[in-house]
Amino acid sequence: MTEERAFLKGNEALAYGALRTGLNAYFAYPITPSSEIPETLAAEWGRPEYPAFKVFLQAASELEAISMVIGAAATGAKAMTATSGPGFSLKQEGLSYAAGMELPMLVVDVNRAGPGLGNLGPEQTDYFQATRGGGHGGYPTVVLAPASVPEMASFPALGFDLAFRYRTPVVLLADAFLGQLKEDLSFPDVPAPTYDVSWAATGARGDERHVLSSLNLELMDQSRHSHHLLDKRLRIAEQEPRAEEVDTDDAEVVLVAYGICARLARRAVRLLRSRSVRAGLFRPITLAPFPARRLRGLLEAGRRKFLVVELNAGQMVEDVRLAVEGGAEVRSVGEMGGLLPSSLDLVRAGEAMAR
Numbered sequence: 001m002t003e004e005r006a007f008l009k010g011n012e013a014l015a016y017g018a019l020r021t022g023l024n025a026y027f028a029y030p031i032t033p034s035s036e037i038p039e040t041l042a043a044e045w046g047r048p049e050y051p052a053f054k055v056f057l058q059a060a061s062e063l064e065a066i067s068m069v070i071g072a073a074a075t076g077a078k079a080m081t082a083t084s085g086p087g088f089s090l091k092q093e094g095l096s097y098a099a100g101m102e103l104p105m106l107v108v109d110v111n112r113a114g115p116g117l118g119n120l121g122p123e124q125t126d127y128f129q130a131t132r133g134g135g136h137g138g139y140p141t142v143v144l145a146p147a148s149v150p151e152m153a154s155f156p157a158l159g160f161d162l163a164f165r166y167r168t169p170v171v172l173l174a175d176a177f178l179g180q181l182k183e184d185l186s187f188p189d190v191p192a193p194t195y196d197v198s199w200a201a202t203g204a205r206g207d208e209r210h211v212l213s214s215l216n217l218e219l220m221d222q223s224r225h226s227h228h229l230l231d232k233r234l235r236i237a238e239q240e241p242r243a244e245e246v247d248t249d250d251a252e253v254v255l256v257a258y259g260i261c262a263r264l265a266r267r268a269v270r271l272l273r274s275r276s277v278r279a280g281l282f283r284p285i286t287l288a289p290f291p292a293r294r295l296r297g298l299l300e301a302g303r304r305k306f307l308v309v310e311l312n313a314g315q316m317v318e319d320v321r322l323a324v325e326g327g328a329e330v331r332s333v334g335e336m337g338g339l340l341p342s343s344l345d346l347v348r349a350g351e352a353m354a355r
Contacts, residue, residue, distance in 0.1 A: 004187045010152040011036035011179040014082075014108065014172070017153035019044060021160055022192030024077040025055035027068035029087060032120050033176040034110035037082040052078070052192060062087040066094030066107075073103040074212050076197025078160055082108035084176075085126055086117060089134070095169055096135025099229070100214025104163035104195075106156060108172045110179040111311075113338040121338015122176035122260060127315040130171045131288040138226075140233035142170045142240065143288040145258040149183035157193075164195035166236055173287060175311065177260040177340070241291035244283040247273065248298055251280030253350050256295070256320055257309040258284050260340070265309050268346035275347070277354045282306075287316070292323035299324050305353050308332045309346060329353070 008016070015037045018026075026041050038058065045056040055072065059065035065081050072079035083091060088109040098105060109130060113123040128134075130143045142162050146152045152174065159170040201210045216222035244262075247269055248254055257265040262283040272279035282298065284291050295306075306328055308317040317332040324330060333349045335341045 010149045013153035015040035018156040019050045021157040022052045025072040025079045027065045028081045031084045031087045034082045062090035066091040073105040076200030080106040084112045092135040099139035102167040106159045111175040124311040147262040150185040237289040242285035243291040246281040248280035252278045253305045261309045267343040290319045295323040304328045310334045
């Protein structure tokens with residue numbers, strides 16, 4: 001197996017990762033700080049290295065973009081869109097329709113500060129909107145949280161795999177810092193997987209008719225469909241939680257963080273241990289389904305103090321508290337408005353918690 005090395009921004013790496021996993025179609029309205037994703041894809045469209053990449057279209061709005069993704073996904077195509085906070089809000093109605101229609105797709109949100117237009121700095125304030133299914137109705141949405149440029153490159157493959165396995169939209173939730181951060185990475189030369197799309201609407205005359213709709217006017221039909229979506233959500237929650245642990249075996253204080261905050265927390269763990277505070281890191285990779293059982297395992301192993309680090313006023317901290325069910329001390333530390341806490345800020349918070 002050969003590997004190609006590159007030095008790329010996170011957004012650029014994500015675009016190439018999507019191309020290498022067989023992206024067929026991309027529709028989006030450009031918005032900072034995700035703009036390098038469509039810029040990269042536009043530059044690579046038509047290249048012989050990516051024969052599967054057939055469609056690149058800059059939509060006139062976020063509503064138009066998510067509707068186009070729905071249309072492409074209904075044909076069984078690997079379809080993707082990317083946006084940031086305000087655009088992610090506009091896509092929620094379409095995401096609800098896609099979930100109801102059970103359409104696999106990848107939606108990238110490179111989170112920026114808000115509410116409203118906010119600014120272009122990094123935040124993690126879209127956590128609730130992403131993990132709770134921000135559109136109307138209850139539906140399962142898998143949410144992946146990369147923490148490095150190499151993961152920005154590799155997570156599109158994971159996202160499409162989960163999307164087609166469960167026929168559901170998958171959200172890749174990054175932040176402005178990861179989108180703009182440049183790192184060295186390797187691209188392994190691997191074939192793009194194909195999936196069973198026998199359910200898709202092909203439009204071919206004489207083929208079996210497939211109706212993909214989220215409309216069920218009969219009450220019993222809607223009830224059966226809602227229970228089917230619930231069963232899917234429960235299956236995903238049982239089979240797909242992912243997390244990374246660092247030095248949690250003997251930790252007296254466990255930092256819980258994702259995305260760019262996980263990088264800050266990783267350094268804080270090293271500094272805390274150099275100051276004789278046994279610290280560890282628990283990094284959720286799937287924000288939905290949240291790896292609650294694995295976090296409870298740390299509680300059952302005697303870990304009683306959790307410090308949640310996030311770029312908001314406290315959102316993931318609620319999932320941590322639900323996971324430990326009142327059995328541990330849980331505190332939250334972070335920043336908003338596009339600012340980042342320093343590793344030393346986390347060290348001071350960790351030391352205070354350890355006392």
